[in-house]
Amino acid sequence: MSGPAVHPVQVEAPPMTEAPPPRVRMKDIQGMAGTTGGLFLRLCQFVFAAVSLCVMASTFDFPVFTAFCYLVAAVGLQSLWSLSLAILDAYAILVRRNFRNHAVVRLFAVGDGITSTLTFAAACASAGITVLMGNDFENCDINNCKRFMSATAMAFLSWFAATPSFLLNFWSLASQ
């Protein structure tokens, strides 16, 4: 009778224990997808984008300005994207998994890059127009300047929260 080395298929799998898997995740930086930091960033992005959308939509004359229409579209897309990924992050935290799949991280990085660039572009265009109205032409009285400025500021804050997500996902993709 020889040792167990000649019967490798009969080696049993380790018994399943009822204890949860350890929560230590190697190479996971807080803010990456599947961490509580990542969930916090996603929620920040979603809240700021949604507030920006609501404030801009509450002004009656935003469709006059192309840039403000674009802002509404961009923060709408950003809020949908961030909400979807917040739900995924919450699920990943609840089932104690993380996103180590290369394709998934690439999808997140590309999506984050596109949505954050669109949000930033819309925020900059809106900021250019609010500054034009406020400082250069000084006709803030006839326009909803404060609401335009608030919506623009919220879009910038959403972009500030989206940039770390993009950079961390890109970093995670490059270091895999």
Next chain:
Amino acid sequence: MSGPAVHPVQVEAPPMTEAPPPRVRMKDIQGMAGTTGGLFLRLCQFVFAAVSLCVMASTFDFPVFTAFCYLVAAVGLQSLWSLSLAILDAYAILVRRNFRNHAVVRLFAVGDGITSTLTFAAACASAGITVLMGNDFENCDINNCKRFMSATAMAFLSWFAATPSFLLNFWSLASQ
């Protein structure tokens, strides 16, 4: 008498040959710092930013608009940064070295991130105002609309050339 292992300081360096070092660079993707692709990207960034600066500065009424003044500052900074790095790239190609130093690549990535973000923000703000003048208010006759649009388009092209440099440097930093 023992072998050379006990006299490690007497081990001679390999003799210097007059042949140039091999030009194969591992892990170097065309477009990274120190490659001909990188030099091409830097020259594109510099040329587009410089043309944008000249076209915008040639209009007499750009200081009326805050966003156009910001565009001039941003593409000025972008052209200086890109020119400096183009010179460094050209030197690196001439002496057949590459930038493997972690601190240098980090400096490049941070500088690229800042300048490209500033250029993109300025281009978006200017685009918002040119669209406002052209489409929304249709008073392009009294303004230098075509020059404003050309300068904005050149700033966008400069940003398009700057983004690969930033992403490749960031990738190189993460994968080191």
